[in-house]
Amino acid sequence: QKVSxxxxxxxxxxxLVDFRDSEGVERLQNAIQFADQLHEVNTDAVEPMxxxxxxxxxxxxxxxxxxxxxxxxxxxxxxxxxEEYFVAPPGNIPLPKLEERDTFLQGS
Amino acid sequence: MAARGCGGAWRRGWQRGRTLPGxxxxxxxxxxxxxxxxxxxxxxxxxxxxxxxWVPVVGLxxxxxxxxxxxxxxxxxxxxAAPPNSLVSFFDASLPGTLPVLNRRCVEAAVMTGLALNCxxxxxxxxDRKHYFxxxxxxxxxxxxxxxxxxxxxxxSYSLCIDNKMSQMVTKTVRxxxxxxxxxxxxxxxxxxxxxxxxxxxxxxxxxxxxxxEPDMCCGEEAAAAVRExxxxxxxxGSSQAVMAEGxxxxxxxxxxxxPGEPYxxxxxxxxxxxxxxxxxAVDYEIQRQIEELENGGTILNETxxxxxxxxxxxxxxxxxxxxxxxxxxxxxxxxxxxxDAKSLPAxxxxxxxxxxxxxxxxxxxxxxVKREKLVEQYGILPEHSFALLNExxxxxxxxxxxxxxxxxxxxxxxxxxxxxxxxxxxxSLTVKESPVSSFLLADLLNLLEKKEISSTAAKQVxxxxxxxxxxxxxxxxxxxKLQLLxxxxxxxxxxxxxxxxxxxx
Numbered sequence: 001q002k003v004s005x006x007x008x009x010x011x012x013x014x015x016l017v018d019f020r021d022s023e024g025v026e027r028l029q030n031a032i033q034f035a036d037q038l039h040e041v042n043t044d045a046v047e048p049m050x051x052x053x054x055x056x057x058x059x060x061x062x063x064x065x066x067x068x069x070x071x072x073x074x075x076x077x078x079x080x081x082x083e084e085y086f087v088a089p090p091g092n093i094p095l096p097k098l099e100e101r102d103t104f105l106q107g108s
Numbered sequence: 109m110a111a112r113g114c115g116g117a118w119r120r121g122w123q124r125g126r127t128l129p130g131x132x133x134x135x136x137x138x139x140x141x142x143x144x145x146x147x148x149x150x151x152x153x154x155x156x157x158x159x160x161x162w163v164p165v166v167g168l169x170x171x172x173x174x175x176x177x178x179x180x181x182x183x184x185x186x187x188x189a190a191p192p193n194s195l196v197s198f199f200d201a202s203l204p205g206t207l208p209v210l211n212r213r214c215v216e217a218a219v220m221t222g223l224a225l226n227c228x229x230x231x232x233x234x235x236d237r238k239h240y241f242x243x244x245x246x247x248x249x250x251x252x253x254x255x256x257x258x259x260x261x262x263x264x265s266y267s268l269c270i271d272n273k274m275s276q277m278v279t280k281t282v283r284x285x286x287x288x289x290x291x292x293x294x295x296x297x298x299x300x301x302x303x304x305x306x307x308x309x310x311x312x313x314x315x316x317x318x319x320x321x322e323p324d325m326c327c328g329e330e331a332a333a334a335v336r337e338x339x340x341x342x343x344x345x346g347s348s349q350a351v352m353a354e355g356x357x358x359x360x361x362x363x364x365x366x367x368p369g370e371p372y373x374x375x376x377x378x379x380x381x382x383x384x385x386x387x388x389x390a391v392d393y394e395i396q397r398q399i400e401e402l403e404n405g406g407t408i409l410n411e412t413x414x415x416x417x418x419x420x421x422x423x424x425x426x427x428x429x430x431x432x433x434x435x436x437x438x439x440x441x442x443x444x445x446x447x448x449d450a451k452s453l454p455a456x457x458x459x460x461x462x463x464x465x466x467x468x469x470x471x472x473x474x475x476x477x478v479k480r481e482k483l484v485e486q487y488g489i490l491p492e493h494s495f496a497l498l499n500e501x502x503x504x505x506x507x508x509x510x511x512x513x514x515x516x517x518x519x520x521x522x523x524x525x526x527x528x529x530x531x532x533x534x535x536x537s538l539t540v541k542e543s544p545v546s547s548f549l550l551a552d553l554l555n556l557l558e559k560k561e562i563s564s565t566a567a568k569q570v571x572x573x574x575x576x577x578x579x580x581x582x583x584x585x586x587x588x589x590k591l592q593l594l595x596x597x598x599x600x601x602x603x604x605x606x607x608x609x610x611x612x613x614x
Contacts, residue, residue: 014433015435016241050234051438054444057446058442058443058444060463061212062212062460063177063212063214064177065177065183066178067184067197067198067199068184068197069194071192074196074309082304082306084192085193085307086306086307087306087307089303089305090298092241092242
């Protein structure tokens with residue numbers, strides 16, 4: 001079962017990944033196939049486990065101020081800054097639609 | 109518009125926009141009262157003549173910032189105004205290698221709030237990641253509780269006035285779907301001239317309680333009253349200071365309309381509502397807009413709209429294009445949150461690691477509704493009086509202090525506090541704390557009145573003088589302005605005779 005172009009396009013929008021070429025798409029399909037093996041196990045009436053940590057105790061921290069005040073350090077890696085603010089583009093720039101993108105998926 | 113319920117046409121009601129007379133001490137917004145709901149149920153206003161009536165449906169999503177010293181998952185400080193990016197830890201900035209550590213105080217705040225709203229507290233709740241890209245969300249996801257939140261299935265009761273006279277109050281209830289813990293995002297400052305956004309992460313990671321109210325409301329007034337009551341409850345609990353102006357309480361409204369008997373219509377989400385007054389306006393505008401659109405043969409898009417307070421209308425929001433897919437997944441770095449009660453308390457655990465729901469329940473303060481009942485019972489005042497007392501910060505204590513220090517009956521004192529004192533405060537935009545007239549001074553004045561040493565009119569004059577805050581006592585003012593009631597028969601006769609004589613001479 002191949003993954004449709006619509007789904008691949010949707011994924012590119014959501015995760016801002018670029019499947020780039022047929023190898024990338026194939027790697028995705030192989031990963032899905034690998035994970036699909038889980039369907040062979042009968043899980044009727046079994047609660048899904050979403051973390052191996054489920055039996056661990058969730059540690060609760062006291063409400064004390066112990067961090068912060070490191071503006072200079074945080075801004076060190078910022079390519080652009082304005083008076084201690086990080087600088088970002090004016091808004092989200094959505095990925096152009098499939099027809100308008102220069103992408104491998106176009107040809108599929 | 110009819111005084112009771114929604115007798116008039118919806119459209120007519122909108123255009124007329126009646127104003128509430130006098131000061132509005134109630135829990136609902138002052139100023140324009142655009143729409144009234146039928147006290148017996150949902151509003152069923154008539155559309156254009158001949159068309160079927162519309163039933164508006166309003167649900168709310170409220171984000172309340174938790175009142176705590178540090179953030180939900182990190183130890184950086186929570187504070188409103190601070191130099192940009194100074195209250196940010198490595199985790200808040202989403203630097204690699206950092207992990208979330210849950211703040212105990214935030215959990216307690218959520219449990220308190222859940223209990224106060226009659227919710228079932230989930231002894232096991234889970235954390236999830238909600239993914240979307242935005243400059244003020246450095247991790248690219250928000251940690252929230254989508255699958256199993258901390259509290260579910262509660263209710264909130266609030267009161268409304270049926271008519272403008274405030275003499276008839278009706279109680280309504282809205283169901284609380286759930287309360288969940290989640291992270292706040294940073295703040296974006298849009299600089300359109302330079303085509304850039306400045307990002308301050310001070311707010312990123314602050315704990316939020318999201319309270320989801322079911323669509324049980326039918327107009328702006330109901331939504332506003334429900335939020336006002338929630339605000340009072342949060343402030344009483346101390347779980348949130350809930351000041352809308354400081355962004356500690358944010359409300360998004362979900363609005364739709366449909367004909368009675370038909371399925372619910374398409375709903376829109378309204379954001380950018382900055383005060384309780386604007387909430388009522390935004391909801392009523394959106395209801396009206398949808399009705400007009402549908403009556404003109406148009407359709408309603410399932411979109412997000414922003415409320416423009418200057419224009420008093422809602423407009424489509426730019427950045428929200430298409431339906432968002434948040435790709436929810438369990439937060440892998442946090443095990444389930446387990447809460448205990450008296451029965452399930454584990455024997456060998458460190459106390460600091462254990463949250464006991466029953467222990468919290470026992471220590472809940474009196475909620476506003478309970479406080480109001482006690483005031484009515486104790487002092488014999490009307491329910492609407494107790495509403496007015498609790499609606500203003502510090503006013504209830506002020507009233508009780510006056511009552512303690514005067515022999516005047518509480519039922520008489522209430523008039524002086526609500527009509528005279530409160531209107532002075534409102535006129536000069538002062539809080540009770542800032543009042544130049546203390547409860548001691550007012551009690552002193554009322555004692556003079558009670559002993560019949562001055563008349564009611566004279567008392568108002570003295571109050572006006574006291575308001576100047578020049579440090580004089582009521583008795584001093586009475587003597588200065590010669591306001592004492594004369595009791596001496598002879599003196600009164602002399603004065604009357606003098607007046608009669610003067611009349612004869614003219």
